[in-house]
Structure formats: structure tokens, C-alpha cells
Amino acid sequence: MTRxxxxxxxxxxAGLGPVTTNAKESERLYKDLLRLPLETIDGYEGYLHSQRIPGIKYFAVWPLNKVALSCFGTEEWPDTLPAPQAWLEIEVADMHSATDILEREGYTLLTRLQEEPWGQTVTRFLSPEGLIMAVTNTPDLRDSPEKE
Structure with a gap:
């Protein structure tokens, strides 16, 4: 019997969006042409985000160099891993349990229970498809209702 x-x-x-290696072209599509209500963050060049898109709590265009910085502390994505094309974050009830389960099931964690400056706790890993995935605890998203 299989366990x-x-x-x-x-x-x-919790959120999703593309990972980009060309922030200007991504801004042109998502902000200028699609007119998504995207904002920038000072000091985080190329990162566009919003909590004001109906049907999703958080959307962001995340530059690959910033993904690498978050996961590895350097702006270079390692050649030994496939570069992700998108990211997906899943809010979970118990971060410690979720992280332990992912480890037990053989996923290589890129971050483990990492505390972000904005109050989020995140464990990141790559999905079999090459998405940068995360299980998260994001207090701001738990407290804000989804915009319909």
C-alpha cells in the first residue's frame, strides 16, 4: 500500500506573478498596456506589485536578480538550477508543519522560515515545473479581504 x-x-x-529578466518590457505589458494598478517600491528597481487586482490578493512582476537575492543573498541565479518563469505563494495555517512536510517529501528548500522585513515568513522551493514556490504566513494578507 502506498503511503x-x-x-x-x-x-x-497568497500571490503570483511572472519572473522577469527584462523589467522594462514587463512594465510595458503589465502596467502600460494591461493597465494593472502596479506600484513600485523605493530601492527595489524593476519590482512592480499590487494588492488591488480583483480576484487575487497580491500580484507582482519580480525581477530574477531580486528572486536570487531573496533566495541566495546574491543577485545571480545559480547556473545549477533552472531559472523560474513565475512565482506562486500559498498561505498556510502552520508554517513549521508545512516546511517540515516539504523537507520530508524531498523538496530542496531555497529559504527556510525566512522572516522578511514586511512581516512575512516564507519557505521557498522550486516546483517540478520550475516555478519559484513558497508556503507563507503573511499577516497583512490575512487581515485584508480580497478585492472583488
Whole structure:
């Protein structure tokens, strides 16, 4: 009999978006042409984000060099890993349990229970498809209702 892995309690999809290597072209598409209500963050060049798009709590165009910085502390993505094309964050009930389950199931964690300056706790890994995935605890998103 095959043993099923222990499950992770997912609360909601916390956010998603493309990973870009050409921030100007991405800005042209997502902000200028699609007119998504994207904003910038001072000191975080090329990162566009919004919590004001109906149907999603958080959307961001995340430059690959900033993904690498978040995961590895350097702006260079390692040649030994496939470069992600998109990211997906999943808000979970129990960060420690979710992180432990991912490790037990053989996923290589890029970050483990990392505390971000904006209050989010995140464990990042690559999905089999090459997405930069994360299980998260994001207090700001838990407290803000999804914009309909």
C-alpha cells in the first residue's frame, strides 16, 4: 500500500506573478498596456506589485536578480538550477508543519522560515515545473479581504 504524504492546510493563494529578466518590457505589458494598478517600491528597481487586482490578493512582476537575492543573498541565479518563469505563494495555517512536510517529501528548500522585513515568513522551493514556490504566513494578507 502506498503511503500518502501528510497534508498541508492551505488557507488561500497568497500571490503570483511572472519572473522577469527584462523589467522594462514587463512594465510595458503589465502596467502600460494591461493597465494593472502596479506600484513600485523605493530601492527595489524593476519590482512592480499590487494588492488591488480583483480576484487575487497580491500580484507582482519580480525581477530574477531580486528572486536570487531573496533566495541566495546574491543577485545571480545559480547556473545549477533552472531559472523560474513565475512565482506562486500559498498561505498556510502552520508554517513549521508545512516546511517540515516539504523537507520530508524531498523538496530542496531555497529559504527556510525566512522572516522578511514586511512581516512575512516564507519557505521557498522550486516546483517540478520550475516555478519559484513558497508556503507563507503573511499577516497583512490575512487581515485584508480580497478585492472583488
Amino acid at each position: 500518502l504524504p501528510e497534508g498541508i492546510e492551505v488557507l488561500f493563494m
